Amino acid sequence: MIAAVGLLLGVLLGIFLQPTVPVWLDPYLPIAVVAALDAVFGALRAFLDGIFDDKVFVVSFVSNVLIAAVIVYLGDKLGVGGQLSTGVIVVLGIRIFSNVAAIRRHIFHA
Amino acid sequence: MPEAEDGRARLLAALRRPGSRGQAVAAVLLAVLGFAAVTQVRSNGRDDSYVGARQGDLVQYINSLSLASQRAENEIARLQGTRDALGNDAQSRRTAVERAREQAATLGILAGTVPAVGPGIRVRITDGGSGVGTNQLLDGLQELRDAGAEAIELNDQVRVVAQTSLQDRSGRGVVVDGTVLEPPYVIDAIGDRHTLATGLQFARGFTDEVEGVGGTVAIKELPQVQVGSVVVPKPPRYAEPAGSR
Numbered sequence: 001m002i003a004a005v006g007l008l009l010g011v012l013l014g015i016f017l018q019p020t021v022p023v024w025l026d027p028y029l030p031i032a033v034v035a036a037l038d039a040v041f042g043a044l045r046a047f048l049d050g051i052f053d054d055k056v057f058v059v060s061f062v063s064n065v066l067i068a069a070v071i072v073y074l075g076d077k078l079g080v081g082g083q084l085s086t087g088v089i090v091v092l093g094i095r096i097f098s099n100v101a102a103i104r105r106h107i108f109h110a
Numbered sequence: 111m112p113e114a115e116d117g118r119a120r121l122l123a124a125l126r127r128p129g130s131r132g133q134a135v136a137a138v139l140l141a142v143l144g145f146a147a148v149t150q151v152r153s154n155g156r157d158d159s160y161v162g163a164r165q166g167d168l169v170q171y172i173n174s175l176s177l178a179s180q181r182a183e184n185e186i187a188r189l190q191g192t193r194d195a196l197g198n199d200a201q202s203r204r205t206a207v208e209r210a211r212e213q214a215a216t217l218g219i220l221a222g223t224v225p226a227v228g229p230g231i232r233v234r235i236t237d238g239g240s241g242v243g244t245n246q247l248l249d250g251l252q253e254l255r256d257a258g259a260e261a262i263e264l265n266d267q268v269r270v271v272a273q274t275s276l277q278d279r280s281g282r283g284v285v286v287d288g289t290v291l292e293p294p295y296v297i298d299a300i301g302d303r304h305t306l307a308t309g310l311q312f313a314r315g316f317t318d319e320v321e322g323v324g325g326t327v328a329i330k331e332l333p334q335v336q337v338g339s340v341v342v343p344k345p346p347r348y349a350e351p352a353g354s355r
Binding site for chain 1 (some may be wrong): 117118120121124125126127131132133134135136137138139140141142143144145146147148149150151152154164166168
């Protein structure tokens with residue numbers, strides 16, 4: 001319950017505050033959002049599996065975001081930022097898909 | 111957390127209950143995620159495609175832009191050259207037309223195809239019987255031409271040009287270019303007034319000749335003489351300009 005309310009609260013805050021993305025954050029924010037999505041879906045799956053642990057969730061969330069940002073940063077420094085961003089997105093997308101598939105099996109039994 | 115067998119039941123239970131510490135943590139993180147996602151979506155919607163671009167991409171953008179602008183500048187230079195050329199063309203054509211018009215006016219006055227106006231003299235000749243005829247008039251016209259008359263007219267009816275012919279008519283008067291003129295004769299001549307007048311008046315000249323056969327000559331110097339009659343030019347049948355072909 002509170003989790004859903006928190007999500008809604010964040011979305012509403014973003015809509016009403018209309019913050020501008022700082023320039024230094026601009027290349028990292030999209031990747032970070034995708035990484036966080038991956039963590040959230042993983043957490044949901046763990047919850048449905050009955051093995052959810054909030055500590056694990058926090059750590060995985062933060063580390064996902066940080067690693068994604070670091071990879072993009074490193075890629076920019078190495079001159080392969082674009083390609084590396086694409087690679088990260090692909091990997092995270094695959095993970096999200098598999099997590100969502102597990103969640104689907106739990107909820108719909110299919 | 112009660113151990114429910116089913117994941118779905120566990121989820122529904124979690125949604126119904128206010129929640130535990132784990133839910134609160136998840137709420138905070140989800141709030142952060144929602145906030146970031148909305149922010150990113152908004153910034154993505156804005157037209158700032160160059161803000162997060164990488165250096166290499168930016169360099170490429172700049173290169174292609176400068177290439178495009180260079181191409182546009184070349185195009186501008188080419189079009190400006192064309193415009194200047196066309197302008198020069200029009201200018202020179204206008205000048206040529208102007209010059210041709212001036213020349214046509216000059217030649218028209220000389221050939222008698224256009225009316226003329228200017229300072230000159232008006233000579234009135236009475237024949238006092240029958241003495242004055244082609245001989246005297248021809249002499250008078252010749253003197254006027256010698257004195258530099260630019261346009262000559264007889265009796266306000268006939269323009270005197272290079273091809274003008276004079277003929278005595280049986281009885282009275284003369285025939286000039288097919289037109290019958292009767293005395294008194296009036297010669298309008300445009301030119302330098304004093305020169306024209308003295309050209310007619312010198313000793314044993316035109317005036318003496320006319321008076322010798324019983325006529326009178328009255329010369330009036332006028333600041334403005336109208337030569338209104340014109341001749342219709344006939345295209346030459348035999349002669350053609352030499353060297354223009």
